[in-house]
Amino acid sequence: ASSVSGLARPTVDALRAKILHHLEYTLAKDAGHSSRYDWRMATSFAIRDEMLKPWFAATRQTYDTGAKRVYYLSMEFLIGRLLEDAMINLGLHETIAAALAAEGQTLSDIIEDEPDAALGNGGLGRLAACFLESMATVGVPAHGYGIRYEHGLFRQRFEGGQQVETPEDWLSQPHPWEFARPEAAYIVGFKGHSELRRGKSVWVPGETVKASAYDTPVVGWQGKWASTLRLWAGLPTTQFDLERFNNGDYTAAAAPEALARTLSRVLYPDDTTPAGKELRLKQEYFMTSAALQDILRRYQSQFSTLADLPKHVAIQLNDTHPAIAGPELMRLLMDQHDMGWDEAQTVARATLGYTNHTLLPEALERWSTYLMGSVLPRHMEIIQRIDEDHAKAHKRPPSVGIVQHNEVKMGDLAFIMSHKVNGVSALHSELVKETVFHDLHKLHPDRITNETNGVTPRRWMRLSNPALSTLLDETIGEGWTRDLDHLKTLEPFAQDAAFREKFAAAKRANKVALAGWVQDTMGIDINPDAMFDIQIKRLHEYKRQLLNCFETIALWHNMRQTPDAGWTPRVKFFGGKSAPGYFVAKEIIHLINDVARTINADPVTGHLLKVVYPPNYNVSMAQRLIPAADLSEQISTAGKEASGTGNMKLTLNGALTIGTLDGANVEIRDLVGADNFFLFGLTADGVEKRRKNINHAREAIEDSQNLRDVLQMIVEGRFSPEEPDRYHGLVDRAWHHDHYLVAADFDSYWEAQRAADALYRTPQDWNRKAILNVARSGFFSSDRTIRGYMADIWDVPSALKD
């Protein structure tokens, strides 16, 4: 296989010299007086130097060949740490470890010292990060465009069991993986008005900022190719106002700077309900406009005819957050490049693709026409006219329309301005056709397609789970890292007792490591032979952490009554942040922590059940928890989780799933086999039907002794003796406003959990099923997902010749 760089790997001594070089010449530190930070930075710069080769080569080849480019526009990139990922993809992990050891440094300590780049909320942001790495591995000439937030997703800590947020400040230390690109800067306007000049609309912005670029290379597996993540920072367009400063009006003097920086100051921490704030709309336009200006500048440096843009450029919108791209691309083509209306619309539509990641009505962005009209007056004009064109071209039912009830529906705008729209799992894409875009689907029956999500096996297996990865390499060779379908060859080993032993040993080693970390960081003693039952994801009612919490209480209650009944010991892990303003989710966090405090202090069940909720769940913590999981909790109300990606990561790391027929759970179960999956609960259709019975919760509770006991204990303050009525609201909602059918699914969930208990007591059967889960989940590689986008949406070939 030819790699663009095709260069030999540096030796231990060469890398050791490089690290010492950077320590001395880049950090101006002498090895004897260097902190862990210094060693991390020097090591990062040494690795970064190795990333430049494939990066330059990929960039050069793309220019030389005039290859079609892919641009991924996203308000979020949940990257995590980069040092170890870069080492793994460059095949330098052992080499660096040896080089550092020779200098008395421990690689794992240096890796731990790196802050997560938490530039995202959850699934959508992490998917974007996995896609960048997969595009670099598959060989797609790709750029990601986003915002260089000074503050990523908030830090979570618990005070009295309640979530408290503090600002995240990953940039308080220099970030070694970015290159400032001050030459790549664009003016972005806001407000003002648009006027007709010689029959042409011209926008006169009321305020402007400068978007300045920072580039981070993302190398693929074996350093054969690389993609670029370009993040924009806000800078003032006006000079520092010295005169005002000299007149002592310091704040006014600094105002332009402050205003500009607010655009890239902080990530909005909502992952379902749009904040609907003006600053958020400005952030979305800021990122999108800078990206499109940069894309057209690069395009025109290679090609002359803008009408051919769709032949050479594919732009993917990561949800509606960059949906202003439709009107903005048309504005640039018309107002700055004199293209006609119809041609500009056709060119834009042929270039754009839109991915929908949620069906939750409250998550669909709608901007008031007033706000859109005041912040982006020219775009409001263009949106109106796009809507009129669409109305003229299609006999539309009243429900269809971008502008309705004084709101701009960004979903409809993205749909109408894209040549392809996709959902993120087979079930979700069908539900998108039947619900959120039902009428538009009728008008454009071939526009919606499906691209089931995936995850990168480099970070989520080879990096996170070296124990399993080494076992796979020894058993089926290491080809799986580039082509995850190779896992299929593992299938026969499920029947091999010796292999099952080794597989179980790898899992147990990860569980022992996690138990040590839980002891060190939380002082909780957990048994590594207990079943590690893990639910890690953002806190949201539809994800039903509450159902898991209710089952935990019921299990504890039953264990207490018959502690010697041969219960399967369990450790329940929870991990996840709630949006700061999401009161109900924060109450669920409080209850889980109150339940954990009570159960973990109970001597009767101490050896049978523990509940662990480490604060500040993030990418790096996921990498620590997932390899140690036995049971993966994917228990959302059917029809609500668009796909899920944690479910894929846990399956690929040998966990069995307990889940509903929702999102990608459906495809996981189809591939791993129904008898290797703990299914429970209503289907998406079943949910709609059951909801029609307004007493569905009360009836279910009255039918379930277990659930009634649980609610009784909670309402009595069993878990909040210091405030017995703390959860009266929560219990009332469980009886009367159980929108996500926690009660209706409780008993079947309980049964499924007991089935998991029983299987866990027969390790041979458990491990055989776990091995089959790994062997049959190669489909969930984000490389396969990217190849789907390349074929179905972007029409882009790989730049790598195999």
Ligand SMILES: CCc1ccc([C@H](C)CC(=O)N[C@@H]2O[C@H](CO)[C@@H](O)[C@H](O)[C@H]2O)cc1
């Ligand atoms: C504007 C507020 C906001 C911010 C983010 C979002 C995202 C769409 C929420 C999200 O992360 N969705 C998740 O996307 C994953 C990747 O496709 C899916 O696997 C998850 O099922 C979906 O919830 C919605 C609304």
